[in-house]
Amino acid sequence: MVNSKLIALLPDLATFILITDEGSFTAAAKKLNVTPSALSKLVTRLEKALVTKLFDRTTRKLVITPTGKHVYDQAIIMVSAANQAWEASTTAHTSATGSLTIAAPEAFLNSVLQPFVVPFLKKYPQIQLKLRVADGEIDLFKEGIDVAFKLTDKPDENLVLKEIGRTDLVLCASPEYLSQRSIPSHPTELIDHDCLYLAETEHDNIWSFFAEDQYHTVSVSGKYAVNHSQMRLQGVKDGLGIGIFHDFVIAEAVEQNLVIPVLSDWTIKSNYHGSIAMQYPQTKYMPARLRVFIDFISEELGNVFNKFNSQS
Template sequence: MVNSKLIALLPDLASFILIVDEGSFTAAAKKLNVTPSALSKLVTRLEQALSVKLFERTTRTLIITPTGQQIYDQAIVMVNAAQQAWELSTTDHTKPTGALTIAAPEAFLNSVLQPFVIPFLQQYPSIQLKLRVADGEIDLLKDGIDVAFKLTDKPDENLVLKEIGKTNLVLCASPEYIEAKGIPVHPTELVNHDCLYLAETATDNIWDFFRDDEFHSVAVSGPYAVNHSQMRLNGVKQALGIGIFHDFVITQAIESREVVPILPDWTIKSNYHGVVAMQYSQTKYMPARLRVFIDYITKALNEKLNPVIPKTTM
């Protein structure tokens, strides 16, 4: 049963969110067409109702408190849900129109999705597409995401899952590096080579290799670590060391012989290994803009995501 006191707080919570997003009473007041003093009184009323302090205020700054941040995080879920409810009641679901927010890992967004964005918008000019780089965990409702692409072997069980391909990891180096340093013939030999890794977590330099019943976990090191696939690939091309990349990132460089696959008979696993999962919230009333995006991207990526990696050798 809905708490009647909570219902009375909902408008104030929505205004509180806008104040946080805008960073000041003045900016939020302009959006709401009220005075800054009215918003200041609103926040005081909300603080009294919740028995917490939401902001640290000075004459020049407005800083949200830790408790205020927690309340904001919960309230934004409420507002996003209300936004979806409003769209359901106002949008003609037979016409693809409105905004879509899409989240995807940087490498996938840059190498795979990017070529299809402009053609999609040209075909559906009434849709506004917002793209976000998201390499970590995503809360679709809280973050206002319509569709999330994930490279994983553990998709979110609470979301609709559409597998649109698989992704494998490929170890490679430039011909110049191999000529200078040699080519490893076994994973354990990588400890004697310069290796380029992500540097996102403390264990990103631990590379796991599988072949039949054999397994090796190798701690690598090198002169360059960066969690941006294209920058890391540029380092490999310029003979800084050996790197690991998704097949969709590295195929073209292999075909042009800028880089050479290493240890192609071994399977490499990481947090970003497995299926390419397109996930979205379960809904009985799917907006037309979401439906056409899912159909368009599924068809467009049908062949894109399963490249055959040539086993080029020196």
């Protein structure tokens, strides 16, 4: 239930934000086309209602109090929500303009999403696109993310889910490396090979494999580890060992016979494989810039993964 006393304070809180931002009654009064004395009385009224002092006032300047700063921060949230409500009410009548922040794992961003950035921006020149690498867990609301791409079988249940495709992890090595060191026929044989892994955490060199009712965990080692998919792939191409990749990262290299998949009969367990999920907050009134991005990427990536999966 809405507090009736709070409703009466909302306009004063919004004005309080402006006064704080402008730093004086005079400057804020010019913006609102009112007198400085009127704003002084408004602050006095607001302080009385909140039972707290918002400003330390001198003849020269206003200094916000610690409590006033806390009230200001909360009022900003209120105004932000009001702005969203205003934007929602006009969404159907606005063009695709404004800023979008997109988060995705490095490998997906580089290998899959990046080629569509320029075509999208050319089609929608009034949109500013911000891309952010996010390989771990991410809070869309806290970090201001509009859309997040996740490679997982456990998408966030609090977000809208749109599945783009599916990805699995693949082991591969160069033909030269395999000719010199032999092709492993079982996961446990990886112990005798040079392996390239992420080296982001202390457990990144522990690889888990499934095949029917069999399960094996192997601690691998090697002379080179890097948490960048293209650099790791280049290392594999150069014969440094066996690497683990998402299938879409190595698809072209496999087609060109630059790398060869190994242990293909085994499924590799990881937190970053499964459905390619595009997720975004639930909203009844979606901004046009977000709607066109979702539609554009859904179509383009749908075509990519339909083609990719048909070839797999």
